[in-house]
Amino acid sequence: MPQGKPAGVRCIQLTPDLRCAIFGRPERPACCSGLQAAPDMCGRHRNTALRRLLRLERDTAPSKRMGQNAPGR
Numbered sequence: 090m091p092q093g094k095p096a097g098v099r100c101i102q103l104t105p106d107l108r109c110a111i112f113g114r115p116e117r118p119a120c121c122s123g124l125q126a127a128p129d130m131c132g133r134h135r136n137t138a139l140r141r142l143l144r145l146e147r148d149t150a151p152s153k154r155m156g157q158n159a160p161g162r
Contacts, residue, residue, distance in 0.1 A: 096150030 094100050102110045102117075111117045131138035 096146045 090101055100109075104110050109117065109121065126138070130141060132141065
């Protein structure tokens with residue numbers, strides 16, 4: 090996604106079985122390749138990992154209020 094992936098939007102590189110289609114390739118964004126699976130982040134089960142990833146995405150999403158206060162608006 091050339092302009093980045095907005096929070097809450099499914100990545101276009103995600104395959105139907107929820108794997109990265111560009112894993113290990115140079116075009117994979119640094120934010121993705123820098124995100125390493127670890128027990129403290131992923132827990133012991135896939136569902137835990139997915140819940141934590143969704144929370145991370147939600148917690149780091151730009152707020153609508155910030156967008157309204159952006160320069161030039």
